[in-house]
Amino acid sequence: MNPESITAGAKTRAQVLGQNHVNQSLTKADEFSKPMEELASAYCWDEIWNRPGLDRRMRSALNLAMLSALNRPQQLKLHIKGALNNGLSQSEIQEILLQAAVYCGIPAGMDAFRVAREVFSEGGV
Amino acid sequence: MNPESITAGAKTRAQVLGQNHVNQSLTKADEFSKPMEELASAYCWDEIWNRPGLDRRMRSALNLAMLSALNRPQQLKLHIKGALNNGLSQSEIQEILLQAAVYCGIPAGMDAFRVAREVFSEGGV
């Protein structure tokens, strides 16, 4: 993978998900998980998130909707924190998850709301 | 179901997906599909789409992402038309589907792009 893309993506990733998260996942990655972390940095965070066509607020909103649909609560939790960092309000997150509940099914909505409440009760960002 | 909610939702649905679509689905619904059409009008289109917390452009964007994740090409096709009606450009739709490709997997992205191209080649809106 392109080292410049990994670095550029890791920077965006830290801005969105927090430097702590990047330190714990990317920096401390062992040999086994290193290529996965690099793939995420280059591919998600540089090739997609660093494209200029949508702002970060919109990209966070899309991720909350997709991660609810995909049933990935641990990634959803990270990205709810990221959404707050990117300027989405709790009220806008509420709207996104309500829309997910109707399009992905009520159980998907119930699960997503529980994850969001965990984030907010832990102090949010 | 609340008749006022069905009516208010059907109006929004026609503004987003086009009056032709509503005429074909909601107005001509037989006894079998009528409650499904009414459920969609009241719950999707009134209870969710008519909430003021997100604008229609954002709601369309969320739907394109979720319908790609959920693997529902026929609904995706309708909502790509709706997204154009709601002011998303082809370029923004491209960005949304690229993000979906990385989060939902490349096959989901390939399928979503094919659906979008069908819409655009049919004249879009």
Added chain:
Amino acid sequence: MNPESITAGAKTRAQVLGQNHVNQSLTKADEFSKPMEELASAYCWDEIWNRPGLDRRMRSALNLAMLSALNRPQQLKLHIKGALNNGLSQSEIQEILLQAAVYCGIPAGMDAFRVAREVFSEGGV
């Protein structure tokens, strides 16, 4: 696979999905698809459908709900015909698919209703 189980399952399968379907799929299966057809006959149709703990009407209802959730329209179509054969009314099928719409999401419901209407317009049973 146990030949007796394949035979017993194929018999149940023909009773539920129709002898025509079994003739087209099981009897005419080439070398490539034969083990898949036998697996379906033995495991779905004998090990599950021939268990006495639930009646066929209930088993058909469960399948309509699961096939809507699993997004498998071709199998759903076959099993809507099977559900009619097993004594579910169009009105009961409507109820099952409405429940699926709320739990699996409105797009799943819309797709399932379209499949059901195709079956009914083709003459149903």
Added chain:
Amino acid sequence: MNPESITAGAKTRAQVLGQNHVNQSLTKADEFSKPMEELASAYCWDEIWNRPGLDRRMRSALNLAMLSALNRPQQLKLHIKGALNNGLSQSEIQEILLQAAVYCGIPAGMDAFRVAREVFSEGGV
């Protein structure tokens, strides 16, 4: 949302999932989760569960099958308790989950059986 529908749904929800569950989720909901809880009450529990076309025993059975397919163990756990309240026996729940195992895949079946055993070992209802 229609306040009468929320109230009517909450009543049915308490009868199926238990008054304790409703107290913990619906009554104690904060501002963030309140619209999700109201959506579930009105939309799942009044618009669907209160329809007369299927009895509660059947609706519970459908939910166990769908929640196994949808991979939602927390909601499945609640609805296994609900299924016992609605008169399904442990043996019938066993049959439903075996059918889910064959149609949704063995891993879905293994996960669903583990959830069911947790419910039964906690005293069931």
Added chain:
Amino acid sequence: MNPESITAGAKTRAQVLGQNHVNQSLTKADEFSKPMEELASAYCWDEIWNRPGLDRRMRSALNLAMLSALNRPQQLKLHIKGALNNGLSQSEIQEILLQAAVYCGIPAGMDAFRVAREVFSEGGV
């Protein structure tokens, strides 16, 4: 179910997933989960795993890919242990999960890598 198939499958299952796992799940199964355990033994482990057409190393690889796609972390954990038993190296498991990340989406890859690291940190086999 065919008792010989259950026995033959349980033997293969113990060779792949470990005798401890079989003792805990199959031997200690109560009346409720016994038919599920027998179905898994006969159907997965005898009818599929005992077929001669693919070696166990390949079958383990396929399972890691499918369980990542299907979002079943508990079954994935068991089968990562099984993959090590069947001769896949940590490096090959890494390759499989990277491929899953691109085809099933980055969140699926992140979750699968976390599960794999848990297995390796617990001592692997």
Added chain:
Amino acid sequence: MNPESITAGAKTRAQVLGQNHVNQSLTKADEFSKPMEELASAYCWDEIWNRPGLDRRMRSALNLAMLSALNRPQQLKLHIKGALNNGLSQSEIQEILLQAAVYCGIPAGMDAFRVAREVFSEGGV
């Protein structure tokens, strides 16, 4: 995206899926789908397929299993052709899809076998 990675991936893609496929998709891509095609070439076909850790025969096998699980018949069709190009026999493809049927559910297996038969009846490679 790295132009060298796009080129290297497109070459591998043509070797696996056929030059015709690449001509139709990658070369003729319009402005809208070009970044999706480039993303697929660089990330699937260069970053993953060009990694030395697994041979192409294994990577094709993994894809057949994942695309069956992910319910993506059009991509599955392409990759069954690719699997034949990469040296998997019809008999090995049969084994992979049978294993998918048990782990992803019988409907997934039935759909995958139908896709495979379409490929073989069209002359396969």
